[in-house]
Amino acid sequence: MKEVFASIITIGDELLIGQTIDTNSAYIAQELNKIGIWVKRRVAIGDGRQEILDSLAAESRQAQVVIITGGLGPTADDITKPTLCDYFGGTMIVDAGALQNVVQIFERLGRPMFDRNRKQAEVPDTCVVLPNLRGTAPGMWFEKEGTVYISLPGVPHEMIGLMQSSVLPKLKTTFELPVILHRSLLTAGKGESEVAEILLQFEAQLPNNVKLAYLPSYGMVKLRLTAKGSTETEVAPVLEQQFSALQQLVQQWLVVAEDIPLQEAVLNLLKEKGKTVATAESCTGGYLAHLITAIPGSSAVYQGSVISYANSVKEGLLGVPAETLATVGAVSEATVTQMARGVQQQVGTDYAIATSGIMGPDGGTADKPVGTVWIAVANRQEVRTRKFQFRFDRKRNIELTAVNALNMLRQLVVETA
Missing domain, CATH: 3.90.950.20 (CinA-like)
Structure with missing residues (x-):
């Protein structure tokens, strides 16, 4: 079973000073995991050209998929696009579809459009354009030396739209992906250490492709079983068997056997x-x-x-x-x-x-x-x-x-x- 790993790079000084909370990484990681891609690293960097270049080089050495969010806006501090153009050795061009999308958005809103807004339609000629149906900055898909690089807007609503409409479907056809399945339950009344003692023998006998994670929070402990394999037919029965055994062991403190709040x-x-x-x-x-x-x-x-x-x-x-x-x-x-x-x-x-x-x-x-x-x-x-x-x-x-x-x-x- 060949594993596919991803790195997520979030760009923006506002992330580093705590002005904006990075919710994009959490969403991207969850969605990648659902299709069988395991996120190996999450990196937050500032709006600096060299920081972006260094991060792209570093993450590509350990991941087949590098996803970047942020820095695609119309202002001077949004430098992701020209930096990507340099990294992939391209030339900036105007994408006709992206420009049409920008024009339509401003016409629909009845707002004046400036040159900086038209520049949103400029992309490196080395990328595949991913249409942004929720905003003006298109997504971009690059490939270099066996690694896929995907650049997405930092606005969460736009990023989510691009992930759903373009990124996830394209990743599923680009890679032969393993199956990753999860089952979670929530307990209350016992601390993390106490639960771990109760599950000592259970955890020791888990198959090699099944892992148990402890996620404590506010007097409760969420327990998550994760199983990996080549096909769902292979993985699902093993996971269900272990999850059933886990429920029995914590039945006295079980709140719900679902991954819900x-x-x-x-x-x-x-x-x-x-x-x-x-x-x-x-x-x-x-x-x-x-x-x-x-x-x-x-x-x-x-x-x-x-x-x-x-x-x-x-x-x-x-x-x-x-x-x-x-x-x-x-x-x-x-x-x-x-x-x-x-x-x-x-x-x-x-x-x-x-x-x-x-x-x-x-x-x-x-x-x-x-x-x-x-x-x-x-x-x-x-x-x-x-x-x-x-x-x-x-x-x-x-x-x-x-x-x-x-x-x-x-x-x-x-x-x-």
Whole structure:
């Protein structure tokens, strides 16, 4: 089985100073992996001619496919195209199809077109032009000494369009690709080290073409099995056999045997049971609602939220007694219990989640330091509460609160629905 390796080069000073987060590499790596190409390296470089030339030379020594994103815009700092022209020994020409695309876009938008916009249609004559159906900068495909080089726009929407319409289909016809298959599951309640101890013997007996990866995050551990082979017929049965054995070993802590986020697993469970849910959020400020409603089809399950950041809203809309807020405070078991019951009554759902806490960096006391959080989950019969003490920054404390709240709801639904 011959393996095909790829390198991804992302270009832009904004990536190096942290102004822009590189999501392109993650998407490209995932899509390449699906068709059997393994990404060996990901490199971020600045907008410098020599940096681009050096990176192209270095990556071509270890990968059959080099994908470059960024630096194809109409401004002076976008130097990828002329640098590629030099690297591949070409001459810049105007591609008629690319120019027509640019003209049509500006006519459709009713905007003036400048010479710098027309220059978007210029490409090295040593490349195969990949039409950009979502923007003005075309993609470019080069081949040199057995290596394929692909240059794509840095704008994620445009890059994704080119990957789907041109790059992936062309790679599949250019290379004889192996099969790479994955199966993933999510566990909660055990740390990475504990899970690894449980799976010690399992991991030792895995076939040579199957690997286990541990991906810990926010109190959960995702386990991914990856199998490689020549054909799907050869690989799939082996992978399924090992995945079935893995599920049995972690059954006690298994959240979902799919590669989906926790919120989607919870929504799927509620759909299966024909139940609905609402949220009452204080310290998470709508983050739970955001996670849930980002999932397509969530409206079948999720009914609404009360973001009760102020005590007056907790009291006025959710029925938290003024005496409770005055004596034990907003961050308390009594408060989240009534918040959960209150939102159920207001919205009329089968289940509810309530959160209240001190996210930081300020606001903590000796009795309730920063990171103190109370979570309640409720159905029509009972309310379950739990106190947490997180120790991170505001953003991560909010994320941890949301994950734990969703997992508490999942456990309640599993045990009672």
